Amino acid sequence: MPETGFQLDPRLEEIGHPLAEWPLSRVFLFDDARFPWLMLVPRRADIVEILDLAPADRQQLFDETMKAAEALRAVARPDKLNIGALGNMVRQLHVHIVGRFQSDPAWPGPVWGHGERMPYPAHMVGPLMDRLRQAFGA
Amino acid sequence: MPETGFQLDPRLEEIGHPLAEWPLSRVFLFDDARFPWLMLVPRRADIVEILDLAPADRQQLFDETMKAAEALRAVARPDKLNIGALGNMVRQLHVHIVGRFQSDPAWPGPVWGHGERMPYPAHMVGPLMDRLRQAFGA
Numbered sequence: 259m260p261e262t263g264f265q266l267d268p269r270l271e272e273i274g275h276p277l278a279e280w281p282l283s284r285v286f287l288f289d290d291a292r293f294p295w296l297m298l299v300p301r302r303a304d305i306v307e308i309l310d311l312a313p314a315d316r317q318q319l320f321d322e323t324m325k326a327a328e329a330l331r332a333v334a335r336p337d338k339l340n341i342g343a344l345g346n347m348v349r350q351l352h353v354h355i356v357g358r359f360q361s362d363p364a365w366p367g368p369v370w371g372h373g374e375r376m377p378y379p380a381h382m383v384g385p386l387m388d389r390l391r392q393a394f395g396a
Numbered sequence: 397m398p399e400t401g402f403q404l405d406p407r408l409e410e411i412g413h414p415l416a417e418w419p420l421s422r423v424f425l426f427d428d429a430r431f432p433w434l435m436l437v438p439r440r441a442d443i444v445e446i447l448d449l450a451p452a453d454r455q456q457l458f459d460e461t462m463k464a465a466e467a468l469r470a471v472a473r474p475d476k477l478n479i480g481a482l483g484n485m486v487r488q489l490h491v492h493i494v495g496r497f498q499s500d501p502a503w504p505g506p507v508w509g510h511g512e513r514m515p516y517p518a519h520m521v522g523p524l525m526d527r528l529r530q531a532f533g534a
Contacts, residue, residue, distance in 0.1 A: 307477050309465055320458045327447055338487075339445050342480035346496060346504035349476070358484060366484035367509040 263303035267350040270299060273375065277387055278394055282318040283353075285326060285394075287387055291378045293369050294334035294357035296326045296390070305351045308343055319353065326355045329393035333386075344370060401441035405488040408437060411513065415525055416532055420456040421491075423464060423532075425525055429516045431507050432472035432495035434464045434528070443489045446481055457491065464493045467531035471524075482508060 266284065274286030274297055282302075288295035300319055305311055311319060327339055336357030343353045356369050364372040378386070404422065412424030412435055420440075426433035438457055443449055449457060465477055474495030481491045494507050502510040516524070 307465075307469075308479065309462065309469065309477070316462065317458075320455075324447065324454065327445075331445075331447065338482075338484055339447070340480070340482045340484070341446065342478070342482070342506075344476075344478045344480070344506060346476055346478070346506075368480075368482060368484075368506040371505040 261301045261303075264301045265303070266299060267348050269348050270297070270350065270352060274299075275378075275383060275387060277390055280322050280325075282315055283322050285322075287383070287390065288354070288356075289377050289383075290369075290375045291382065292363055292373075292376050294330055294336065294386075295369070296330050296355040298322055298326060298353045298355070300351055302351070306345060306349045308351065308353075311351075323353050323355065325394070329390060329396075330355055330357050332393045332396070333389050340369065342368075342370070399439045399441075402439045403441070404437060405486050407486050408435070408488065408490060412437075413516075413521060413525060415528055418460050418463075420453055421460050423460075425521070425528065426492070426494075427515050427521075428507075428513045429520065430501055430511075430514050432468055432474065432524075433507070434468050434493040436460055436464060436491045436493070438489055440489070444483060444487045446489065446491075449489070461491050461493060463532070467528055467534075468493055468495050470531045470534070471527050478507065480506075480508070 273289045275289055277287050278285040282300050283298040286297040288297050334357040337360050338358040340356040340358050411427045413427055415425050416423040420438050421436040424435040426435050446454055472495040475498050476496040478494040478496050
C-alpha cells in the first residue's frame with residue numbers, strides 16, 4: 259500500500275515525540291508526563307477507522323500495537339494497560355497504548371479528556387525515550 | 397487452549413445482554429441505551445491483558461473485534477467507532493466496541509466513566525439484538 263499522501267495531523271505532531279518508524283506506523287511518546295503513553299499512527303492517507311485499512315495493514319497495526327504494549331509494559335511496569343482507538347477529537351487513525359497506575363491522577367477513569375496534559379520536562383524525556391527504544395529493539 | 401476455569405465476572409454479566417458465542421469470545425450488547433456498544437469477553441480464565449493471551453488467541457480476539465466492529469457499524473451507522481481494552485474497573489479481559497455520535501451525551505469525550513448508565517427499555521433491546529445477530533451472520 260502506498261504512503262503517498264500521508265500527512266501527520268498537526269495536532270498529533272504537537273503532542274508526540276517521535277520514537278521510531280515501524281513498517282506501518284510512526285511511533286510516538288505522547289507528551290504527557292502523567293502517564294506512560296505511546297501512540298501509533300499508520301502512515302496511510304485518509305484513514306479514520308481500523309476497519310478501513312487494507313486487511314494486511316489491519317494485521318500489521320495489531321502486531322505493532324502488541325509490540326508497543328510489550329515494550330511499554332517492560333519499561334513502565336504499570337498496574338494495567340489501556341489500549342484504545344478513539345479518534346473523536348482527531349480523526350486521523352491513531353492507537354493509544356497507555357500504562358496505568360492505581361496512583362495516577364485519572365485512575366480508574368480513562369486518560370482521554372482527563373484534566374490538563376503535563377508536558378515532560380526536557381531532562382526527563384530523553385532518558386525515557388532511550389529506554390523505550392531499547393525495549394523496541396529487544 | 398482450555399476454557400476450563402473460565403467464569404464471567406458478575407459485574408460484566410450484570411451489564412451485558414448475551415448476543416453470541418464466537419470461537420473465542422462471548423459477545424454482549426452493553427446495557428446502556430445511550431450508546432450502541434458491544435463487548436467481547438474471551439472465554440479464558442485469569443487473563444487480564446491482551447498480551448497475556450496465547451498468540452493464536454490474541455489473533456482470534458483481534459479478528460472477532462473487527463467482526464463486531466463491522467456489524468456495529470452496519471447496524472448503528474455511527475459517526476465514529478471507539479474500540480478499547482481498559483479493565484481498570486473489572487480486570488477480566490474484555491474489549492469494548494462503541495459506536496459514537498456527535499450528538500451523544502459523552503461526545504467528544506470517552507464513554508467510560510461518563511455519567512450514569514441508562515439500561516435499555518425492554519421493548520428496545522429485543523429488536524436491536526435481532527438486528528445485531530443478523531449482521532453477525534452476514
